[in-house]
């Protein structure tokens with residue numbers, strides 16, 4: 231892959247993440263993986279139930295915020311401003327963490343991050359670490375790397391615990407065990423949780439949560455080293471933030487002597503007051519709560535309170551590649567709330583495993599290929615930009631206004647170009663994809679194009695347009711038949727019918 | 733162990749890559765701060781106190797209202813613990829003795845209790861730095877009234893005293909009152925999870941009972 235669309239001269243993308251290390255690539259393309267997922271009716275029932283629950287909760291708590299759109303605007307702009315100043319902000323963050331007694335490490339890729347963390351754990355002499363759920367450490371495959379070094383990594387988040395006990399893979403950013411219903415979780419606990427009282431274990435969520443509490447308590451009390459991710463890091467103060475629900479995060483951040491935090495470089499925000507925006511956007515978008523039960527912030531080390539040693543590992547792993555593309559870099563704005571997964575008609579049916587990467591759903595379909603690059607060949611991630619109906623629901627709910635449909639279309643164009651380059655083919659598709667990306671760059675333009683196509687339907691006889699499609703899509707129809715557009719756009723249909731169902 | 737040289741090399745390479753990716757003149761957009769940075773009500777207004785109570789009860793926290801006097805607070809704390817059947821408590825080092833007088837066994841934290849000892853302690857009593865009415869959030873700031881983080885985490889019941897004057901309406905107002913360099917914990921209800929079928933259930937690793945004594 232040589233260049234990005236829309237990448238002005240003078241920008242040099244960093245190298246892609248190595249798909250062989252960590253969990254950014256599945257073993258087969260999305261359509262094949264999706265097909266087997268679609269055959270699993272229990273999976274589909276679990277997903278439909280969970281996503282409809284969370285959609286209703288999110289809608290209710292977003293509705294009550296009078297300045298929600300202003301918060302989204304601010305969140306989006308803070309992230310864009312952060313990306314434009316990323317190197318200087320990271321240096322500032324580093325200086326502040328060090329000034330408060332922490333240590334900062336840098337990792338070019340997954341393998342280097344794993345090596346840094348493994349070395350740090352080894353130095354403490356511990357052979358076990360407790361972990362707070364972290365996308366970055368799942369991305370780099372840290373648990374496997376630690377295991378190879380003889381160190382046990384204990385996941386302490388309830389959903390991660392379910393996944394780990396079941397020998398399963400996560401399928402959702404926020405709720406990695408979303409594909410499991412309560413009855414299945416009860417079975418997993420009954421069979422795999424050491425010392426669990428199977429007689430008393432029911433499939434009541436409160437009973438299951440209590441079993442997890444009892445199971446992990448001893449591990450928290452003996453833990454000497456914890457590994458966490460971070461939701462945000464504040465450059466001007468050096469403050470790290472973990473947003474969570476259960477208190478397992480607090481246990482890990484507070485009780486052990488050593489804390490190691492692995493964070494993608496894009497998680498930095500410029501100032502303390504920027505957090506006031508994200509601490510409002512994130513909980514309502516993710517778990518559909520006014521506020522999550524616990525948010526912890528810490529700055530370096532505080533004598534007499536919490537770990538006496540703090541290490542921050544800053545991870546690139548393809549992020550400097552994504553950053554080079556002015557539009558594509560907005561995928562790095564993601565605050566991992568998972569709202570886009572919960573509203574996605576494709577995700578709701580296939581679940582997260584079909585995407586292969588730890589980042590599934592709409593954001594995964596744009597972020598993963600940006601991190602690993604598109605080969606133009608048969609790499610499974612090349613299929614991800616097509617794992618969408620482009621209905622636009624993800625854009626509507628995204629708290630930082632990432633225009634995922636536009637990015638998907640742009641990536642499709644990049645893929646088509648890469649494919650053409652590889653196979654030396656002419657590329658009318660690439661031109662059409664680029665035109666479509668232009669339409670989708672702007673929400674109004676996107677909606678207007680959808681309406682225009684629906685209006686144009688009146689002029690379309692079976693299969694063959696008598697009126698040209700509205701520009702810029704007319705370039706595409708000049709040489710092709712188009713199916714008659716529906717009377718209603720998919721976007722409108724989806725919000726209407728699904729609203730009625732849930 | 734990663735050598736200093738390797739460390740420096742990784743740092744230089746990552747920063748150089750990021751600079752290269754941005755090119756010469758990245759545009760830095762200005763951030764529109766048109767969202768509410770202040771609420772409609774002043775801190776401590778009765779409307780905010782009512783809103784806070786509503787939010788806390790929605791999270792299934794227990795709320796007790798009392799006067800501002802330390803002895804009255806002590807009565808409310810003792811009643812709350814008695815209702816839970818808890819006889820012993822540890823308290824943040826700066827908690828007034830009057831808040832604790834009705835608890836059969838109590839001691840101030842001197843920093844020596846290990847996590848295991850805390851695990852055998854029935855409850856913890858602390859004050860708080862600020863509370864956000866709209867989100868039902870209480871912030872602990874690691875100061876003498878709030879204590880180190882471990883004491884409010886390991887015992888299963890947390891009784892937290894919130895002064896009415898410290899109740900603000902919005903998240904930005906709360907952040908403006910806090911010192912970011914202190915270890916902060918934002919607490920919104922008892923420990924909970926949404927991990928089973930995305931429904932919130934209370935009671936995982938943090939305190940399963942949260943009692944809020946609203947004073948003033």
Ligand code: SF4
Pocket residue numbers: 515563564565566567568569570571593624627628629630631632
């Ligand atoms: S892309 Fe937006 S909606 Fe999706 S997880 Fe990221 S922040 Fe949330």
